[in-house]
Amino acid sequence: MKRLPAGIVRAAGGDPAAVLPLLQALRQDARGLYEELRTHNSRGLRIPPSAMHIIGLVLASLGSVFLVVAVAVGAQRGQPLLGPLALCVAQVVFLASSLVGQVVPALLCADDERVVGWWPIAPRDLILARLGTVLMPGLQLTAALAAAPLVTLMITGRPPVLAGLLLAVAVLLQTLVLAVGAAALATTLVRAVGTRQARRLAAPLVDGNLAVLPLLLMWAAEPLIGFYERHPWLGHWLPPVWFARWGDPLAGPDAWRGMALSAALSALVLVVGWRLATPRTAPADREGPAPSGRRRAHWTDVVPLLLRPWLRGREGWVTGRLLAAHLRDDWRFGANALLNCVLLTGMLWFHTRPEGDGADPALDLLLGGTQTLLLMTVSIPFLVAFSSTPKALWVVAMADLDAGRLLAAQRGLVRGLALVPLLAIMLVRGLELGAVGLPLAVALALMALECELLLLLAQRVQPVLAFSRAYTRDQSAQTTVRGMVLFGLLVGVAALNFGAAAWASLRYGLLGALPLAIFGVRHLLDRHVAGSRLNVSEIVG
Amino acid sequence: MITLDHLTRRFGNTTAVDALTATIPAGAITALLGPNGAGKTTTLNLLTTLLEPSDGTATVAGCDLRTDGAGVRRAIGYVPEHGTVYEGLTADEYLELAGRIRGLSTAEITARATPLLERFEVADARGNRLGTFSKGMRRKVLVTAALLHRPPVLLLDEPMDGLDVRSQKTLAELLLELAAGGACIVYSSHILQQVEEVVSRVLVIHQGKLRWDGALADLRAGHEGAGLRDIFLELTGDGVGA
Numbered sequence: 001m002k003r004l005p006a007g008i009v010r011a012a013g014g015d016p017a018a019v020l021p022l023l024q025a026l027r028q029d030a031r032g033l034y035e036e037l038r039t040h041n042s043r044g045l046r047i048p049p050s051a052m053h054i055i056g057l058v059l060a061s062l063g064s065v066f067l068v069v070a071v072a073v074g075a076q077r078g079q080p081l082l083g084p085l086a087l088c089v090a091q092v093v094f095l096a097s098s099l100v101g102q103v104v105p106a107l108l109c110a111d112d113e114r115v116v117g118w119w120p121i122a123p124r125d126l127i128l129a130r131l132g133t134v135l136m137p138g139l140q141l142t143a144a145l146a147a148a149p150l151v152t153l154m155i156t157g158r159p160p161v162l163a164g165l166l167l168a169v170a171v172l173l174q175t176l177v178l179a180v181g182a183a184a185l186a187t188t189l190v191r192a193v194g195t196r197q198a199r200r201l202a203a204p205l206v207d208g209n210l211a212v213l214p215l216l217l218m219w220a221a222e223p224l225i226g227f228y229e230r231h232p233w234l235g236h237w238l239p240p241v242w243f244a245r246w247g248d249p250l251a252g253p254d255a256w257r258g259m260a261l262s263a264a265l266s267a268l269v270l271v272v273g274w275r276l277a278t279p280r281t282a283p284a285d286r287e288g289p290a291p292s293g294r295r296r297a298h299w300t301d302v303v304p305l306l307l308r309p310w311l312r313g314r315e316g317w318v319t320g321r322l323l324a325a326h327l328r329d330d331w332r333f334g335a336n337a338l339l340n341c342v343l344l345t346g347m348l349w350f351h352t353r354p355e356g357d358g359a360d361p362a363l364d365l366l367l368g369g370t371q372t373l374l375l376m377t378v379s380i381p382f383l384v385a386f387s388s389t390p391k392a393l394w395v396v397a398m399a400d401l402d403a404g405r406l407l408a409a410q411r412g413l414v415r416g417l418a419l420v421p422l423l424a425i426m427l428v429r430g431l432e433l434g435a436v437g438l439p440l441a442v443a444l445a446l447m448a449l450e451c452e453l454l455l456l457l458a459q460r461v462q463p464v465l466a467f468s469r470a471y472t473r474d475q476s477a478q479t480t481v482r483g484m485v486l487f488g489l490l491v492g493v494a495a496l497n498f499g500a501a502a503w504a505s506l507r508y509g510l511l512g513a514l515p516l517a518i519f520g521v522r523h524l525l526d527r528h529v530a531g532s533r534l535n536v537s538e539i540v541g
Numbered sequence: 542m543i544t545l546d547h548l549t550r551r552f553g554n555t556t557a558v559d560a561l562t563a564t565i566p567a568g569a570i571t572a573l574l575g576p577n578g579a580g581k582t583t584t585l586n587l588l589t590t591l592l593e594p595s596d597g598t599a600t601v602a603g604c605d606l607r608t609d610g611a612g613v614r615r616a617i618g619y620v621p622e623h624g625t626v627y628e629g630l631t632a633d634e635y636l637e638l639a640g641r642i643r644g645l646s647t648a649e650i651t652a653r654a655t656p657l658l659e660r661f662e663v664a665d666a667r668g669n670r671l672g673t674f675s676k677g678m679r680r681k682v683l684v685t686a687a688l689l690h691r692p693p694v695l696l697l698d699e700p701m702d703g704l705d706v707r708s709q710k711t712l713a714e715l716l717l718e719l720a721a722g723g724a725c726i727v728y729s730s731h732i733l734q735q736v737e738e739v740v741s742r743v744l745v746i747h748q749g750k751l752r753w754d755g756a757l758a759d760l761r762a763g764h765e766g767a768g769l770r771d772i773f774l775e776l777t778g779d780g781v782g783a
Contacts, residue, residue: 017641017644018642021637021642022642024638025627025634026627028630029630030629031629032629032630033628033629033672035629036628036629036670114623117591118590118591118619118621120615120643121642
């Protein structure tokens with residue numbers, strides 16, 4: 001059984017004696033890190049990265065039901081390309097977010113050089129091993145997504161069986177093209193600009209941020225659709241269309257053109273991309289020692305000053321300085337924070353447009369605000385949990401700061417970064433919608449109180465202190481779980497807002513009840529962290 | 542044996558290692574001394590192929606850094622200062638990886654690692670993950686991994702850092718045994734007291750330049766009556782030539 005992987009490694013230009021033990025060690029390392037995390041943090045929600053992968057597979061399988069319908073409906077209506085096209089596009093979306101989210105961090109954020117850089121391992125072998133850890137999940141995802149639609153195409157395709165088999169080859173090719181392409185881009189980036197800069201540039205792509213890109217595209221959908229309608233030929237030049245043509249070999253010249261283009265693209269990416277992704281030599285110029293001397297002023301120095309009204313006391317001062325430091329030095333955190341703020345602003349702006357529904361301005365405003373709160377719950381973990389820099393951590397730990405006041409400073413941070421802009425936009429939009437006076441004030445007050453309550457609940461679900469958490473490899477998994485829990489809480493808030501928009505009595509009732517709820521949750525939280533000390537990963541009692 | 546031939550490394554306008562030329566013999570422990578930022582770690586990074594020279598070259602166990610990097614990596618054992626490891630691996634898994642990459646069988650790895658782990662008194666913890674190890678325990682595992690393939694050249698960057706007194710003594714004895722067996726050992730440090738107990742030769746570098754290359758006894762003889770610390774301060778003072 002060892003001959004097959006050894007043969008694949010050899011065919012890829014690697015040395016099986018180096019790649020296979022390394023691949024095994026990397027898997028053991030990932031497993032060990034998770035076990036370590038579980039041992040040290042028995043409380044709270046902890047699910048292994050493998051479970052997240054299984055969730056991804058289940059989601060892909062569920063998604064494939066729609067693709068099966070597309071294949072069947074397409075065959076019935078005489079549009080055989082519909083199903084294959086839907087499959088190829090879905091595969092690109094699923095795999096791009098999955099692979100870029102895994103390949104890029106795996107290649108850029110791994111400390112392999114510092115662990116095995118002086119061992120007799122060629123750079124190509126190291127990258128092959130890293131690729132090996134992500135290629136298998138990629139193929140599994142493809143299988144989960146494509147199996148059912150391909151079987152359907154084997155029955156309904158034209159011709160049956162052959163169309164399905166050909167599309168299976170196309171889907172496999174597309175998977176390899178995406179995986180090798182992502183790896184080639186990542187390694188080329190490293191070689192071109194160095195590891196430190198490459199990590200910065202790749203920061204916006206990791207932590208599942210790619211998943212929100214379709215949302216950004218949605219806002220630009222109108223002009224994009226208009227452009228496409230004016231230039232319909234554009235569709236023929238998109239690679240997923242080329243690969244989809246394999247699913248209908250009887251479509252004449254179109255099919256042959258698509259198959260030829262996709263085959264050419266695959267050959268190009270696999271040959272050139274493979275060479276770029278797996279260089280024989282290490283980058284010529286690694287990072288030098290950090291430059292010494294006095295630090296120059298940076299735009300992030302202004303951030304704590306702007307947030308000063310919401311960051312009080314020693315803990316507030318420390319939180320503000322650390323936010324600035326992380327925005328300056330940790331582009332991964334900066335990209336996440338910035339993207340979430342942009343999303344919040346965008347959501348509110350686009351979903352409370354005056355032309356949306358002028359009949360009931362208060363309803364528009366409240367519903368728009370509710371949708372923004374939905375995103376805010378996802379954003380909170382990013383806004384409050386900075387990545388850990390040990391130097392900062394020790395300085396702060398030595399300062400013996402109060403855990404309760406630190407959590408309060410974090411809430412102040414979110415108020416300054418997200419809630420105040422949110423309320424400002426709501427105010428402008430409310431005035432544009434024609435909601436003035438008391439209804440506007442009530443809507444704004446409700447939103448502010450709900451945000452405060454959600455923040456407190458978020459801190460109770462996962463009491464993570466600012467600057468106290470290191471990025472771990474299962475971070476995205478934990479963030480997703482916390483996001484899901486908070487999403488559940490938000491569903492209740494959203495339902496209340498629907499009711500509040502319809503009935504004034506509920507609106508005023510909420511205004512009275514929310515401060516009490518906030519007081520109660522804050523009391524619980526303060527009691528929970530009373531006497532707590534800083535710990536590397538979370539508050540410990 | 543290691544031969545440095547005008548070995549130079551620049552980072553932008555900064556010259557971290559400036560035309561080092563020296564010969565480091567086999568069968569001896571040679572100290573690489575210098576104050577913080579002198580270029581010691583950069584020199585070791587060059588000798589371990591982690592960095593490419595800007596100018597000049599060096600041969601390690603007969604392999605040229607520029608033309609035979611793979612040969613150099615096969616010939617060396619290296620204990621880095623930072624001690625980064627795959628923290629999810631147990632000590633056993635890490636040593637298994639280190640050994641298999643060097644072409645050793647599992648039986649050979651166990652046979653070679655066990656006595657070293659026992660000598661360093663970490664054999665009981667070999668099934669634990671490295672992420673749970675203290676700095677000193679991790680360093681003992683790194684030393685063991687560096688010695689598994691019995692390298693002719695051993696490079697150590699601040700090897701005593703984090704070790705307790707007993708372990709420091711054990712490591713010093715081990716290094717002397719290895720040198721007696723013909724190994725070429727480079728010991729980089731800025732703590733003079735630790736170095737003078739084990740080394741026979743000294744290279745002193747300051748601001749990337751070589752300030753002294755010779756036997757420790759000659760160094761002492763040339764500065765009669767002065768302690769090693771005073772000699773070191775004199776050599777690493779600005780404007781003092783080799």
